[in-house]
Amino acid sequence: MAKTTVKKTLGILTSGGDAQGMNAAVRAAVRWALVQNCEVYAIYEGYQGMVDNIIKPLRWESVSSIMQSGGTVIGTARCREFRERPGRLRAAENLLKYGIDNLIVIGGDGSLTGADIFAREWPELLAELLAKKKISALKVKRHPQLRIVGMVGSIDNDMADTDMTLGADSALHRITEAIDALSSTAHSHQRIFIVEVMGRNCGYLAAMSAIATGASYVFIPESPPPDGWRENLYRELRAARSAGRRDSIIIVAEGARDRHGRTITSAEVKEVLDRHMGLESRVTILGHVQRGGEPSAFDRYLGTVSGVEAVRELLRPDGGESKIVVTRNNRIETVSLCESVAKTHAIAEAIRAGEFDRAMRLRGSGWEIMNSVLGTLSRPAAPAKKTRKKPKTIALITCGWPAPGMNNALRTAVRLGLAQGYRMLGIRQGAEGLIYDRVREFAWMDVEEWVACGGSKLEANRTLPEPEDFPAVAAAIRKHKIDGLLMIGGWSAYRLAAMIDEMDREYPDLDLPVVCVPASINNNLPGSELAIGADTALNTIVQAVDKIKNSADTSRRAFLVEVMGRYCGYLAAMSGLATGAEYIYLHEQGIDLKLLQRQLKELTRSFRRDGRNIALLIRNEHANTAYTTDFIAQLFTEEAGGLFDVRKTILGPMQQGGTPTPFDRIQGTRLAYDGMLQLFGKLAEHDNTSAFIGFRGSKTSIFPMRDLAGMVSCEYQRPVNQWWESLLSMVTALAIRPR
Numbered sequence: 094m095a096k097t098t099v100k101k102t103l104g105i106l107t108s109g110g111d112a113q114g115m116n117a118a119v120r121a122a123v124r125w126a127l128v129q130n131c132e133v134y135a136i137y138e139g140y141q142g143m144v145d146n147i148i149k150p151l152r153w154e155s156v157s158s159i160m161q162s163g164g165t166v167i168g169t170a171r172c173r174e175f176r177e178r179p180g181r182l183r184a185a186e187n188l189l190k191y192g193i194d195n196l197i198v199i200g201g202d203g204s205l206t207g208a209d210i211f212a213r214e215w216p217e218l219l220a221e222l223l224a225k226k227k228i229s230a231l232k233v234k235r236h237p238q239l240r241i242v243g244m245v246g247s248i249d250n251d252m253a254d255t256d257m258t259l260g261a262d263s264a265l266h267r268i269t270e271a272i273d274a275l276s277s278t279a280h281s282h283q284r285i286f287i288v289e290v291m292g293r294n295c296g297y298l299a300a301m302s303a304i305a306t307g308a309s310y311v312f313i314p315e316s317p318p319p320d321g322w323r324e325n326l327y328r329e330l331r332a333a334r335s336a337g338r339r340d341s342i343i344i345v346a347e348g349a350r351d352r353h354g355r356t357i358t359s360a361e362v363k364e365v366l367d368r369h370m371g372l373e374s375r376v377t378i379l380g381h382v383q384r385g386g387e388p389s390a391f392d393r394y395l396g397t398v399s400g401v402e403a404v405r406e407l408l409r410p411d412g413g414e415s416k417i418v419v420t421r422n423n424r425i426e427t428v429s430l431c432e433s434v435a436k437t438h439a440i441a442e443a444i445r446a447g448e449f450d451r452a453m454r455l456r457g458s459g460w461e462i463m464n465s466v467l468g469t470l471s472r473p474a475a476p477a478k479k480t481r482k483k484p485k486t487i488a489l490i491t492c493g494w495p496a497p498g499m500n501n502a503l504r505t506a507v508r509l510g511l512a513q514g515y516r517m518l519g520i521r522q523g524a525e526g527l528i529y530d531r532v533r534e535f536a537w538m539d540v541e542e543w544v545a546c547g548g549s550k551l552e553a554n555r556t557l558p559e560p561e562d563f564p565a566v567a568a569a570i571r572k573h574k575i576d577g578l579l580m581i582g583g584w585s586a587y588r589l590a591a592m593i594d595e596m597d598r599e600y601p602d603l604d605l606p607v608v609c610v611p612a613s614i615n616n617n618l619p620g621s622e623l624a625i626g627a628d629t630a631l632n633t634i635v636q637a638v639d640k641i642k643n644s645a646d647t648s649r650r651a652f653l654v655e656v657m658g659r660y661c662g663y664l665a666a667m668s669g670l671a672t673g674a675e676y677i678y679l680h681e682q683g684i685d686l687k688l689l690q691r692q693l694k695e696l697t698r699s700f701r702r703d704g705r706n707i708a709l710l711i712r713n714e715h716a717n718t719a720y721t722t723d724f725i726a727q728l729f730t731e732e733a734g735g736l737f738d739v740r741k742t743i744l745g746p747m748q749q750g751g752t753p754t755p756f757d758r759i760q761g762t763r764l765a766y767d768g769m770l771q772l773f774g775k776l777a778e779h780d781n782t783s784a785f786i787g788f789r790g791s792k793t794s795i796f797p798m799r800d801l802a803g804m805v806s807c808e809y810q811r812p813v814n815q816w817w818e819s820l821l822s823m824v825t826a827l828a829i830r831p832r
Contacts, residue, residue: 102132104193107165108139108204112246112260114392115165120156121400124827138168140175143184153830185218194236195407201247202437208241209415209430215239242403243417251295253436254428255419262391264383265755272306273545279340285374289359292346294441299346305758307544309341312349314444315452327369333473337538390635393671398425422790459791475511475537485576490520491553493583496612496626498757499549502581504540505765522552527566555585567600577606577772583613584810594783606775609785610768617661617811619804620787620796628756630748634668649737651708655722657748658713660809665713675828678712684720700737767793
């Protein structure tokens, strides 16, 4: 790993409201900078610490065991002094005392705007300090420029140019967990709950939590309700009750307003419902609980890779203007801080000016799509359509191992199909349902309460038809007049689709379009970088590892955790990155005795020299047939000579279960939307070719089934190219202190 030739000095601070994942970002930035032979200082309490000179050096151990903690260990505060030039002058003087002219700022758009102003003023501030004889001319010569790289820490997800901001995913976890809990009470009492969430100028948390929880109505700043919303709300909730909905959740963003700019509060919504509906409603304001708690796996990952990228950007020799680290289409990159802040302010201005269509466009196409889908999913019944003489039929099937989020995909597909006038069927128990004719027809309310359910309500298995089964498969398709199939699942779904494609010459009833939606906790499907179910499995692993690490006592111990994934190392790699593992073992990289000997030597040195008390090793279940979890545990225990012992844990099927995370619920909704859109098009155009959905960040791709073989390793059932493998070098680099 290349190191900088000239030793640089970096400062790091967190500012504004805290956001989960900030500590992961601090840890990664500090350790990557130390690996690159930089000096690193923490500026405690944000800009206030810069003005008051609360600046301290950081060592490797300073950021140990912090990435699983919420908040920010270096503190944050809002600083009025820094908003004025005299305050910034003091801040510049204090930075120069430590030779700091490279700054990493983690905060929202206000904090980052302040940082950009500071960087632009830097030459003038130095000139003034020199004139007042508070610094020397040599100082000015050595530090002519202040370079700033920002990371966006904001639970509101309100910064332009980035798909996600630090803390937004964790906040969505808190909101979804709270609404899930409220829903059981609401269902029991047939009650209405009004939930107020954060989001002053951005409705991301409100809209996405509405999708994730199946809310009945949502108020967001970017898309105010039409005039007469009070009567409309009343009619929709009444219609939902008539249709059989026992409970109603209404989500209100704190910045919600009507089309005339007037604020819509949760209290006002309650008053409207109590007066018009005669039903009890309750208001829950989640408040700062949305900022609290442990960061999700995604926020730990995002903080880690963003922290590394921030240091890389500061060390580039061609750096000029201030930058921020963003994630776009599942890739980390840097963009102009000034331009991103300007775009963010433009959205807020559009909302204030009542230009709501423009505000939605500025949020991006993915935002518009999801809000449109939300409008369909929250309806109490399918919209009236002109009756077709022969309505076309779409059947849904889940294949392979169950993956959390499958039910959200099914719910979305059913309602989108019914809304477009299609007849919607469900095939139970995967391919066996086609063979043994286990078919049911869906009505709108059949899928009402599926959003928080794990597994698959249609049941799933890995059974595939034998050649002699295809007459029965063709007969079932003919009997139920199925015109198209949406398959949600893993390798079994893709293989079944390919088999149907191959057999349609022999059985004409099989000549129909099939679209596959990726759902697999292993995240091993071609074309899609994040399959439905993988996020839930990853969070399950991370939560389990946190508990395992917390169980350590004063004795020195290494924990070896085996995770699922078959021959794909995604879960092992990403959980290792999110938990600060020292080593990970993957089939893609292989294991040999030389590797284990080197790692054992490094661990022994670290326990003896650095005072380490705990180490974490994560192994993919199929990493190597000879070097098993038991073998590695026994080898390390024996060779450590009593310096540390090794405890092993095999997590097993618990990774497949549990309540789906908000991301998997949203991912199930989005990918089902894309799959159904493809089927609608194919049926309209009489296109009977089969395809599978690809997804990267917010960008969807469609691949013909004939491309499948060239994109995968059939022997190991994983994609030929896996995006996450480029991140592997970070794991050990951030966990083992260099010599």
